[in-house]
Structure formats: C-alpha cells, structure tokens
Amino acid sequence: MTASRGFLRRAALTVTAGAAALVLTACGGDADDRHDMGSTASESGSPQAGSSGGAEAGGHNKADVGFAEEMIQHHRQAVDMAELAAGRAASQQVKDLATKIKGAQDPEIETMSGWLTAWGEKVPEDMAGMGHDMASGMPGMMSAEDMAALEKASGAAFDEKFLTLMVEHHEGAVEMAETEKAEGRYGPAIDLAEDVITAQTAEIEQMEKMLDEG
The missing domain is CATH 1.20.5 (Single alpha-helices involved in coiled-coils or other helix-helix interfaces)
Known part of the structure; x- marks a missing residue:
C-alpha cells in the first residue's frame, strides 16, 4: 500500500x-x-x-517647383518694369513704389533660385530682351507690346501705364501664390507665397488709390 x-x-x-x-x-x-x-x-x-x-x-513637390520657376520669371518682369520708373516717372510716389518693388522681389528671386538649385532643378533663363512672351501664359504677365509701350512712355503717361500694368501684374502674382498655398508642400515656399499675397495685395490697394487720385 x-x-x-x-x-x-x-x-x-x-x-x-x-x-x-x-x-x-x-x-x-x-x-x-x-x-x-x-x-x-x-x-x-x-x-x-x-x-x-x-x-x-521641408519636403517639396511639383507644385513647389512650378511655383518657384514661374514666380522667378514673374518677379523678373516686375523688376524690369520697376527699373524703368527712375528715368521715366513723373511722380515721386511711383518712383518710391518701384524702388520698393525691386527691393522686395530681387531677394525673393535669389531665394527661389537657391531652392531650385538645391532640388536639382534648372533655374529659368532670364528672358530680358525677349519681351517675356515665352512666359506670357502666366497670370498677369505683360506681353512684349505692353513692355515696349511702357518703355516709350514718360511723365504722367508713364505713371498711369506703370500703375495700371503693375496692378494687373500683382493680381497675377497673388493668384499664383494662392495656388502654391493650396497645392504646395515646401514650408518656406508656402511662407513666401503668404508674404507675396500680403505685400502685393497692399500694393494693389495703394496703386489703385494713386490711379484714382491721378
């Protein structure tokens, strides 16, 4: 057991x-x-x-590349227009505004050119002397005829034409910047687009007021 x-x-x-x-x-x-x-x-x-x-x-997409490429060309034309004012404008206000536009947009061209280079993209060629017709499909871009007429004008006639054309040019830039804000991905490019909208909308209002007073 x-x-x-x-x-x-x-x-x-x-x-x-x-x-x-x-x-x-x-x-x-x-x-x-x-x-x-x-x-x-x-x-x-x-x-x-x-x-x-x-x-x-800071990753970027095609919209950022397109924005930089087109805005560089757009800004270059605005700078070309602004440079005409020193020797042709009658109004000191127009001359001062032109100086302000050139001072703001030249550095932005350099900034956007730097982005394209960093991304391995080609910086657009300067179309000065070509009438900018190659980029005339962009909003607000002046035709060769518009630029030629501005170059021939002087005094009060130049002031009126400059302001009228620059309002249209700025409106195009704002439209392009709005597209970048909606479709872009690169933070600094979106920030620049916001700056363009703010600055150029204010300048549009200023130029329209100057035209009314003129």
Missing part, C-alpha cells in the same frame, strides 16, 4: 510538472507573439512617421 501510494504521488507530480511546463510555454509563446506584433506594428508605422517628418522638415 505504501509503495502504491508513492507511485501515485510521483505520477501526480509528473503530470503537474508537465501541465505547468505547457502553461509556461503557452505564456511564453503569447509574449513572443505580442513582441513580434509590436515590432511589426512599429516597423509599419516608421515609414509613415518618416513621411510626415519629411513634410515637416
């Missing part, structure tokens, strides 16, 4: 140990599975986090 009870006790201990081992294995498997699932989730989330971080860090 004693031997029989000893045998049964050993058998029971063996079964208990085996069950415990199975439980530990199952728990360990769950932990491993959870670890693997966590790693997979983290890895699958990494590219998304990287993409978001890239956007915040």
